Amino acid sequence: MAELGPSPLAAGNELPVAVARRAIADALRPISGRETVPLMAALGRVLAEDVVSPIDVPAHDNSAMDGYAFRSADLRADGPTCLAVTGPTVLAGMLPAAAVGTGQCVRIMTGAVMPAGLDTVVPQELCEVAGGLVTMAPGLLRAGENRRKQGEDLARGKPALAAGRVLGPAELGLVASLGIAELGVVRRLRVALFSTGNELRTLGQALDEGCIYDSNRYSLMGALARLGVEVIDLGLVPDDPVRLAATLDEAIASADVVLTSGGVSVGDADYTKDLLASRGEVAFWKVAMRPGRPFAFGPLHGANGKTAWLFALPGNPVAALVTFYVFARDALLALAGAQPRPLPALKARSVAAIRKRPGRSEFQRGIVSPAAGGGWEVRLTGAQGAGILRSMTEANALVVLQHDQGSVAVGDEVEVWLFDGLA
Numbered sequence: 012m013a014e015l016g017p018s019p020l021a022a023g024n025e026l027p028v029a030v031a032r033r034a035i036a037d038a039l040r041p042i043s044g045r046e047t048v049p050l051m052a053a054l055g056r057v058l059a060e061d062v063v064s065p066i067d068v069p070a071h072d073n074s075a076m077d078g079y080a081f082r083s084a085d086l087r088a089d090g091p092t093c094l095a096v097t098g099p100t101v102l103a104g105m106l107p108a109a110a111v112g113t114g115q116c117v118r119i120m121t122g123a124v125m126p127a128g129l130d131t132v133v134p135q136e137l138c139e140v141a142g143g144l145v146t147m148a149p150g151l152l153r154a155g156e157n158r159r160k161q162g163e164d165l166a167r168g169k170p171a172l173a174a175g176r177v178l179g180p181a182e183l184g185l186v187a188s189l190g191i192a193e194l195g196v197v198r199r200l201r202v203a204l205f206s207t208g209n210e211l212r213t214l215g216q217a218l219d220e221g222c223i224y225d226s227n228r229y230s231l232m233g234a235l236a237r238l239g240v241e242v243i244d245l246g247l248v249p250d251d252p253v254r255l256a257a258t259l260d261e262a263i264a265s266a267d268v269v270l271t272s273g274g275v276s277v278g279d280a281d282y283t284k285d286l287l288a289s290r291g292e293v294a295f296w297k298v299a300m301r302p303g304r305p306f307a308f309g310p311l312h313g314a315n316g317k318t319a320w321l322f323a324l325p326g327n328p329v330a331a332l333v334t335f336y337v338f339a340r341d342a343l344l345a346l347a348g349a350q351p352r353p354l355p356a357l358k359a360r361s362v363a364a365i366r367k368r369p370g371r372s373e374f375q376r377g378i379v380s381p382a383a384g385g386g387w388e389v390r391l392t393g394a395q396g397a398g399i400l401r402s403m404t405e406a407n408a409l410v411v412l413q414h415d416q417g418s419v420a421v422g423d424e425v426e427v428w429l430f431d432g433l434a
C-alpha cells in the first residue's frame with residue numbers, strides 16, 4: 012500500500028479520478044481459489060485456466076452447402092463445367108461410401124464429410140442437373156469454395172479460450188463443441204455489502220419522520236449481480252460505533268471485498284473513519300469528481316490474518332452508483348481474475364451547452380440517441396444533483412467530462428458510457 016502514501020495521494024489533496032483508479036488497480040491481486048463446475052453452471056464465471064482444444068473442430072473437411080462436391084482441377088475457365096453425378100448422396104453424420112473420380116461429382120449435404128480428393132462444392136441453386144450431369148457456368152466458383160476445412164474453427168492443441176475469460180453464451184457453445192463437460196473456474200468473488208445511516212429504513216419498515224428508504228443497497232446489489240459476484244447482504248447499520256464495528260468485522264471475516272455506502276463524507280461522525288482506519292490501511296480520498304467526492308479504499312484486516320478490500324462509497328444515491336462504476340467495477344473484475352473489460356465508451360455530440368470547470372471529472376446523466384446526420388447525440392436528463400436518482404433512471408448513459416476539460420459548446424463531442432454495457 013506504499014503507493015497510497017505519497018503525494019498526490021496525500022490527505023488534503025483533491026485526487027484526479029485517473030490517479031485514484033490507478034492506485035486501486037496497482038494494489039489489487041486476483042483471488043486464487045478455483046473450482047470445477049459443469050458447463051451449464053459456468054455462465055458468467057471466470058475461466059481459471061486456458062482451454063486447449065483436444066480435437067479439431069470440425070473434425071473433417073465438410074460441405075458448407077447443399078450441392079455437389081467435386082475436384083477444383085475439373086473447373087473449366089473457358090466454358091461450362093460439366094460433371095457426371097455418382098452416388099450415393101453424402102449426408103451429414105455419415106462417411107462417404109464411394110470414391111469420386113476425376114470428371115465426377117457427388118450430391119452432398121451441409122455438414123457432410125467431403126469425399127477424399129474433393130475440395131469444392133457447387134451449391135445446388137447455382138448449377139443445372141439433367142440426365143445425370145451437373146453443369147455450371149464458368150467463373151462461378153473458385154477452387155476450394157464452400158468447403159469448411161478440418162480444424163478451421165478450432166485446431167487441436169491450440170488454446171481455444173484464455174484464462175480470465177468471462178464465459179458468455181458463445182463460450183459455452185464453443186466449449187461444448189470440444190466435447191468438454193466441466194470447466195475450471197475461479198471461485199466467485201465474495202462481496203459483503205451494507206448501508207450506513209441512522210436516517211435509513213429498510214423495505215417493509217415504517218418510514219419514520221425524517222427518514223428515507225435505503226436505496227443504495229438495491230442499486231449496488233443490482234450492479235454486483237451483473238458482475239457475477241456473490242453478494243453477502245449485511246443490511247443496514249445505524250451510525251453506532253458498536254454496531255458498525257460488529258458488522259465490519261463480520262464483513263471482513265466473510266468476504267473478499269467490503270462495499271459500504273454513506274458515512275465517509277466530511278460531516279459524518281469521525282468514529283466511522285476511526286473505525287475503518289483501526290481495521291487496516293484505509294485511504295480517505297477527496298476525489299476531484301462530481302458526483303462522488305468522498306471515497307475510501309484500502310485493505311482491512313480481521314481475525315486469523317484475513318484481509319478484505321474496502322470500497323467505501325459516498326451515501327448520495329447517484330454518487331454511490333457512479334463511484335461504483337468508476338472505482339469498484341473494474342477493480343472487482345480484476346480481483347475476480349477476469350481479463351480487463353473496459354466500459355464501452357463512445358463519442359456523442361452534445362445537443363446543449365454544458366458548464367464544466369477544468370480540474371475535476373464530471374459524470375452527468377444523459378440520453379444518447381442516433382443523430383439525424385449519422386453518429387450519436389446526447390442530452391442531459393435535467394437536474395443533476397447527486398441525490399436525484401431519477402436522473403439515472405431517465406438516462407441511458409453517463410456523460411463523462413474529463414478532468415482537464417472545460418465547458419462544452421453545442422455540437423461538441425463528449426464521451427459517453429452506455430448503461431447497457433455497465434456489467
Ligand code: AMP
Pocket residue numbers: 206207208210211223224225226227228272273274275276278279325326327328398
Ligand atoms: P453520507 O455519505 O452518509 O453523509 O450521506 C449523504 C447523503 O446520502 C445523505 O442525504 C444520506 O441520507 C444519503 N444516503 C446515505 N446512504 C443512503 C442509502 N443507503 N440510500 C439512500 N440514501 C442514502
Ligand code: MG
Pocket residue numbers: 207208209273274279326
Ligand atoms: Mg450518513
